[in-house]
Amino acid sequence: MGAIEVVDLAKAYGELRAVDGVGFEVAEGEFFGILGPNGAGKTTTLEIIEGLRRPDAGSVTVLGERPWPRNPALLPRMGVQLQASSFFERLTAREQIHTFAALYGVRPARGDDWLEHVGLVDKVDTRVADLSGGQMQRLSIACALVHDPEVVFLDEPTAALDPQARRNLWDLLSSLNDSGRTVVLTTHHMDEAEVLCDRVAIMDRGRVLQLDTPRRLIRSLDAPTRITVAAGQLDQGQAEALPGVERAHADADGLVLTTREPAVVLARLAGDGHLDGIAVAAGTLEDVFLAVTGREYRP
Amino acid sequence: MSAYVALSLAIIKGFLRDRASVFFALVFPLMFLVLFGGVMGDRAQSKVHLIEVGEVGLVDDLTGGAREAFEETFEIDRSPDLAAAVAAVRKGDADVAIEMRGDTLVAHYTQTDQVKAGITQGTLRAFVDGSNVAASGRPATYSFASEAVEDDSLRTIQFVTPGLLGWAIAMSASFGAAATLNGWRSSKLLRRLQLSPVPTTTVVAARVSVTVAIAFVQTLIFVGLGVAAFGLRLTGAWPAAVPLLLVGTLCFMSIGLLAGAVARTTEGAVNMANFIVLPMSFLSGSFFSLEGTPAWLQAVSWAMPLRWLNEGMLDVMVRGEPAAAILLPLGVLAAFAVAITLLAARLFQWETT
Ligand SMILES: Nc1ncnc2c1ncn2[C@@H]1O[C@H](COP(=O)(O)OP(=O)(O)OP(=O)(O)O)[C@@H](O)[C@H]1O
Ligand SMILES: [Mg+2]
Numbered sequence: 001m002g003a004i005e006v007v008d009l010a011k012a013y014g015e016l017r018a019v020d021g022v023g024f025e026v027a028e029g030e031f032f033g034i035l036g037p038n039g040a041g042k043t044t045t046l047e048i049i050e051g052l053r054r055p056d057a058g059s060v061t062v063l064g065e066r067p068w069p070r071n072p073a074l075l076p077r078m079g080v081q082l083q084a085s086s087f088f089e090r091l092t093a094r095e096q097i098h099t100f101a102a103l104y105g106v107r108p109a110r111g112d113d114w115l116e117h118v119g120l121v122d123k124v125d126t127r128v129a130d131l132s133g134g135q136m137q138r139l140s141i142a143c144a145l146v147h148d149p150e151v152v153f154l155d156e157p158t159a160a161l162d163p164q165a166r167r168n169l170w171d172l173l174s175s176l177n178d179s180g181r182t183v184v185l186t187t188h189h190m191d192e193a194e195v196l197c198d199r200v201a202i203m204d205r206g207r208v209l210q211l212d213t214p215r216r217l218i219r220s221l222d223a224p225t226r227i228t229v230a231a232g233q234l235d236q237g238q239a240e241a242l243p244g245v246e247r248a249h250a251d252a253d254g255l256v257l258t259t260r261e262p263a264v265v266l267a268r269l270a271g272d273g274h275l276d277g278i279a280v281a282a283g284t285l286e287d288v289f290l291a292v293t294g295r296e297y298r299p
Numbered sequence: 300m301s302a303y304v305a306l307s308l309a310i311i312k313g314f315l316r317d318r319a320s321v322f323f324a325l326v327f328p329l330m331f332l333v334l335f336g337g338v339m340g341d342r343a344q345s346k347v348h349l350i351e352v353g354e355v356g357l358v359d360d361l362t363g364g365a366r367e368a369f370e371e372t373f374e375i376d377r378s379p380d381l382a383a384a385v386a387a388v389r390k391g392d393a394d395v396a397i398e399m400r401g402d403t404l405v406a407h408y409t410q411t412d413q414v415k416a417g418i419t420q421g422t423l424r425a426f427v428d429g430s431n432v433a434a435s436g437r438p439a440t441y442s443f444a445s446e447a448v449e450d451d452s453l454r455t456i457q458f459v460t461p462g463l464l465g466w467a468i469a470m471s472a473s474f475g476a477a478a479t480l481n482g483w484r485s486s487k488l489l490r491r492l493q494l495s496p497v498p499t500t501t502v503v504a505a506r507v508s509v510t511v512a513i514a515f516v517q518t519l520i521f522v523g524l525g526v527a528a529f530g531l532r533l534t535g536a537w538p539a540a541v542p543l544l545l546v547g548t549l550c551f552m553s554i555g556l557l558a559g560a561v562a563r564t565t566e567g568a569v570n571m572a573n574f575i576v577l578p579m580s581f582l583s584g585s586f587f588s589l590e591g592t593p594a595w596l597q598a599v600s601w602a603m604p605l606r607w608l609n610e611g612m613l614d615v616m617v618r619g620e621p622a623a624a625i626l627l628p629l630g631v632l633a634a635f636a637v638a639i640t641l642l643a644a645r646l647f648q649w650e651t652t
Contacts, residue, residue, distance in 0.1 A: 052490055075496040086491035088309045089482060090316040095309065102305030103495040 223283025421619015
């Protein structure tokens with residue numbers, strides 16, 4: 001049995017179908033991602049699963065229990081980071097996590113451990129308003145985990161962070177399910193889902209469009225690989241004549257070769273001594289997104 | 300640490316670290332107290348002229364500080380003749396005549412000068428040990444309802460302290476509740492707490508406890524400063540102000556909840572609470588006495604919960620009314636609290652968009 005089972009979930013706000021027939025199962029210990037643009041229905045789906053909202057239709061079980069109406073037996077087994085940073089005003093990082101520890105009946109020392117684990121040791125006496133965006137997210141994650149929950153929900157934990165801070169957070173996030181914990185995360189970022197998630201649901205307009213491992217999603221797309229060769233090494237005609245190359249075009253970085261047989265093309269380029277400054281880009285989830293939604297990715 | 304204690308601590312720290320909140324709850328009202336009570340209020344009340352008929356052991360046996368305090372309030376004459384003394388009181392030559400009848404202290408005074416009557420009754424009560432000696436006042440010819448005498452001829456501090464205290468508590472209780480409800484909703488902390496195993500009642504209890512604690516600290520500072528610096532004198536039944544303050548605080552928290560539920564932003568919520576409380580304070584006599592104002596204004600003022608709180612506090616803190624005087628205000632305030640809380644709960648929406 002899965003840690004989370006979602007069947008035919010629907011929720012409308014007036015005319016707007018925020019969630020429209022969503023169903024999936026998350027296995028115990030899995031790192032599950034919900035990927036989608038603004039307004040796709042990610043937060044609404046998550047909040048229904050957490051038990052904050054009542055669905056119009058469909059059913060949810062988390063760890064075999066129903067989250068709605070408020071289920072006090074289930075709550076201590078779940079850890080939640082909401083999309084907004086929900087903190088007590090004017091408390092320091094330490095006071096913040098100690099308060100959450102008390103809400104869940106765990107010792108304050110557990111909170112200190114978590115502050116250390118998320119790398120906030122030198123910020124324990126800083127008030128939340130004075131933390132950077134990344135530090136705030138770390139604190140928020142620590143507060144969600146202070147009671148060692150079996151299932152964790154993280155709603156856009158890397159939102160509003162610069163790329164560097166985002167990558168810094170990935171190490172922390174990817175360690176969350178090391179101990180068999182189930183993690184559900186929403187994100188706008190394709191690369192993030194690709195790196196962190198065991199499986200990804202791509203959502204748009206309240207529906208799940210695709211659901212699989214990132215690798216399989218990319219492979220199923222049969223997206224071509226793009227090989228960029230530094231300018232001046234080959235001209236377009238020569239490149240298109242190479243076996244395996246479908247197309248070649250020049251761009252700012254040099255000549256871009258599109259191929260479905262990268263191994264063949266790369267071997268040939270190596271033989272001809274054209275490897276200087278070469279760059280290889282395989283298909284990404286971004287391509288998958290483009291293919292399934294039929295439109296540009298709009299974060 | 301229990302969830303209740305942790306939440307209360309979190310709220311208290313949040314309050315104490317917010318300079319504006321502390322200022323408006325504690326410092327700002329005190330500035331008014333100093334202004335009204337200290338600077339403008341140096342018109343001391345003339346002493347109450349008391350005629351002691353025969354031997355009144357209670358008065359004669361006073362010693363030390365008690366004697367001094369008594370003589371500060373009363374100018375004492377002696378007379379063997381009860382009828383003459385009562386006649387003097389009637390004519391207004393004296394304010395009160397006291398005699399002993401067995402174990403009972405009997406005070407004869409008129410209600411012409413309500414203030415002096417109030418001081419007399421209140422002070423005598425304070426001096427008389429209620430358990431074995433009962434004081435009984437007999438209103439003379441004038442009716443009790445007469446309001447010819449204005450409260451502000453009481454030493455100003457006596458009058459302004461309860462009113463300003465009522466305003467201070469109304470502000471801090473309503474601002475606190477408005478800011479908490481609205482702020483916690485918009486930061487989604489309210490949702491987050493809903494997802495913790497802590498029951499809603501614990502969260503509410505923590506917020507209520509902190510607000511009540513703040514109200515009592517306000518009271519201590521107000522009354523303390525009034526007594527120590529401005530000669531405020533509390534009459535016997537003052538402990539009855541405690542339950543009154545408690546229910547009054549709840550009532551103004553409910554007004555704050557209403558503002559917090561309706562407003563979109565936290566600032567808007569606090570402003571709305573202020574917009575309700577400030578005019579109400581004027582209409583409830585917090586800043587100046589309502590005596591002598593038109594009847595319609597009086598009628599309006601009784602529709603204000605703060606008027607009930609103020610009157611209840613005046614009664615038991617300075618007018619010398621017995622503790623039972625709080626019962627009606629208590630009931631009215633409780634009814635307001637329940638009705639407004641229900642209304643706030645109805646109007647509350649999780650989403651503000
Ligand atoms: N309380 C609400 N009332 C009305 N409409 C809402 C409400 N909450 C969400 N919506 C709408 O439902 C749709 C889905 O919203 P949701 O917050 O689930 O999207 P999301 O995928 O989490 O978006 P984002 O990436 O911006 O967080 C949006 O069009 C949003 O405007
Ligand atoms: Mg969202």
